[in-house]
Amino acid sequence: MSEAIFGVIGTMIGTILGFVLSEWAARQREKSTEKRQTRTVRTMLSLEIDQNLNLLRDFWSKVRQVDESEQDPNLARSRLARRMIELPLPHWSHKM
Numbered sequence: 001m002s003e004a005i006f007g008v009i010g011t012m013i014g015t016i017l018g019f020v021l022s023e024w025a026a027r028q029r030e031k032s033t034e035k036r037q038t039r040t041v042r043t044m045l046s047l048e049i050d051q052n053l054n055l056l057r058d059f060w061s062k063v064r065q066v067d068e069s070e071q072d073p074n075l076a077r078s079r080l081a082r083r084m085i086e087l088p089l090p091h092w093s094h095k096m
Helices: 002-063 073-086
Strands: none
Touching (some): 002 073
């Protein structure tokens, strides 16, 4: 009789311990997955920001192209403003 009780108690303890360990392992996997997803999103955002900054730098270098023969600073500023208006803006990436 006592062997049966010990068997039942052992089974219950094993079941409870197995359940607790299973839940702990599932939470560890979830944390790991969440960290990996966070790193992936940050990397994607960083790449997108870098790409947009490069597009902006290219655009600004085209706007700032100076005509060396221009002597009048007012006319130079006017042409700078005109180039800024006339040049098409880059297509910004906004996937994230």
